[in-house]
Amino acid sequence: MPQQVPRLLAVFLLAAIALVVARSLLVPETFGELGHYRAAAIDSVIAHEKKYAGHQECALCHSSIAQERLASNHRGVRCEVCHGPSANHVAAPMNVKPEAPRDRGLCVLCHEYNPSRPTGFPQIDPVAHNPLLPCMSCHDPHAPVPPVAIAECSACHGQIARQKAVSHHATLNCTTCHQVPEQHKVNPRAVRPTKPEDRAFCGGCHAQAVPGIPQIDLRTHNPTYQCWQCHYPHFPETRE
């Protein structure tokens, strides 16, 4: 064996040992166990304390309210949406009490009219809708229903009614445009209400020079179309 080979081997061996030692010192524990990361990092993420207990926990003690809510229009609204994070209340039920908001502020976060909200979601104008009264004085948050007997049409056509309620046609009754035979309530699909049939019907308001109502000239305003092909009568758009 040439003289330099053992020396070279020794150098390689030293380098290999140095590499192993350096790796064992520099590479953190559990690195590479599951992938190119410290497996122990997962444990530190899991160790984070939860703040929201989850509605299942609430139902263990408050079962009657939970059942009432599940049968109501708020069945999708879990307890902690309104009552706030309650994990510490679950841990010490007597010492820590969750929030119980009773003013108007929380309800309007969801129910104030906002044009970006989806069609048919129940909304009100908080300035006009019983100002200063807490919502709870008429609506039970665990089982909210409209406080008065609902009008006949909106019992079935709720989505249209809710949309119309925040539109420029809010003050019009359904019967302004539709004639509803009494039998429609008994046999809704067989006996249909009437619908406006021509442009002149809309022109009854919109081509009469009534102040405060948008006016058009029926002869020149897109005469080949019916009004409702472009304008949705239950929620007419606003253009300047």
Place this chain on the structure above:
Amino acid sequence: MIEADNQATPNQDASPSRDVDRREFLNEMLAACGTAAPVLFGMVRVPLQDDQYDAAEHYYGMGIDVNKCIGCGRCVQACTIENDVPEEPHFTNTWVERYIITSDGEVVVDSPDAGMHGFPRTETEAGIFKTFFVPKLCNHCEEAPCVQVCPVGATFTTQDGVVLVDEGYCIGCRYCIQACPYGARYLHPEKHVAGKCTFCYHRLVEGLVPACVEVCPTQARLFGEVEGRPTPLDQFMRFNSVQVLKGHLNTKPKVYYANLDGEVR
């Protein structure tokens, strides 16, 4: 001599303890040490007990129905509370965007306080063609660019498909923040490490859903497992036309949107 000892004590003794000679005992001890060593030194993971969380059994994703979002911002607030995200300066793991598309075709996007306190009503509805809310968060991409660029291996994808940050190992270099095409990451102002949505991983291991899903009052957010396992997400994906954000980047996001407008980026 040992042999003699052994013979002196008959094996068919009624005593319940097994008779072991010294050589056998030492051999067994050695074998036991050999078996225990990899476990003690962390080379082999101890198999999980039945009730323990097994990450390999899950693969998570989220579904968002844009048509159901009412822009109340409860998700943003719950996330901020649940994950101790500082309120000032303003960073959040999830946020809600309001899109306003005008009659001229102009698209205006805003997100005041990340949508945490709701959205003020638009001053006028004149000129609005359509408008809607879009909740956003980390997409927990299967091919996450942020994981790829991390120089130290502090950002990683778990076996159950959640992208996490190793806060004890992150050097705060901000590469991942630049790499994320969704703007879902930020530098945590107090910890000085990358901050992001964890899908509330500490809740998942307990069998709970993320805080934003828990508090969403209209079920615009859904959580579950992708790949056809029977969860709410599975049903959501069957009965809706779903799409992902920036699919052309091939990051394979696991947040699926239903009823998403083409203007949303």
